[in-house]
Amino acid sequence: MRTVIIWMFILLSVSSLMAQKAFSQKELDAVLNPVLVEHAEEMLRFERMEINAGTLSEDDKPQVFAFICTNIGTEKVVVTKITTTCGCTNAQIDSPIINPGEKAMIRLTYNPFGQPGTIYTRAFVYASISEKRPVAALTILGKVTPSAALWKDYRYTMGHLKIRAKTLNMGTVTSTMRKVERIACANAGSAPLKIGAVKGFLPEFLSLRTEPEVLEPAQEGFLIVELDGKKLFEQKGQKSFSILLDGISGRPSDRTIKISMDIK
Known part of the structure; x- marks a missing residue:
């Protein structure tokens, strides 16, 4: 297999240039979202231009996605380079010279490690007919969930919420106190979480929230x-309350925390 010249760090180069000069949106688009050569579809026909990778994990090995094209024109096409918009993706082509009627395969290898969140990576295929405009734009879509190692300190799972403890002892409390306790937690899912308590399960002298108020994917908080x-009014003695959390999925028993205190 012959590897075409790959620009692995195009975004880093753009960032470096931006630090030196204020670029217009048009100039940035020319690098990150270049306009295709006119009538490019009359030269190379791809079986698909976009692949949905589904949901991957940071722990997964690099994934290879194949894009097959056919030269449907009357002249040979010579692929000169393939650029990618992310260092997490590299590209190879099995044969850069594609004669009329012949097929070629472009392989994009995507490494999910260190890329939690949404996948949107593109590759631009350039040919000898134009060094400035690509003849094709290929896209990989999907999601990446955080590495399991990230959550090793969180013993309990409630839906996509990771939490270090399911019990909380507030110690001795009195009617003159305002007391705040925290349990470390994190969002192990791919969508934001806003956690609260189901009405009827939270005594009026207690309030529950997360900090920050909304936990973004892979974000830790409390x-x-x-x-x-x-x-507290007339309540006295050892008390224990089971608080049912809202905003996460799971059976009630799987999303309940127990709060205890000694009311003096």
């Missing part, structure tokens, strides 16, 4: 439980 002693 589950905040706050006690307002003025609302």
Whole structure:
């Protein structure tokens, strides 16, 4: 297999240039989203221009996606380079010279490690007819979930919420206190999480929220439980409350935390 010249770090180059000069949107688009050669579809016909990789994990090995094209023109096409918009992706072509009627395969290898979140990576195929405009733009879409190693310190899973403890002892509390306790948590999913407590399960002297209020994918934070002693009224002694969390999936028993305290 013959490897065509690959520009692996195009985005880093653009960032470096931007630090030296203020580029217009048109100039940036020329690099990151170049306009195709006119009538490019009359030269190379791809079986598909876009592949959905589905959901990958950072722990997965690099994935290879094949794009097959056919020279449907009357002249040979010589692929001179393939650029990619992310260092996580590299490209190879089995034969850069494609004669009329012949097929060629372009392989894009995507490495999900260090890329949690949405996949949107592109490759631009250039030929000898134009060094400035590509003849094709290939796209890989999908999602990458964070590495399991990232969550090793979180013992419990509630839907996509990772949490270090399911019990919280607030110690001794009185009617003159305002007390705040925290449980470390993280969003192991691919969508934002906004966590609260199901109404009817949270005593009026307790409030529950996360910090930050919305946990973005792969973001760590805290589950905040706050006690307002003025609302304890006549309650005394050892108390325990089961709080059902809202905003995550799972059976009630799988998304419940237990809060205990000694009310004086």
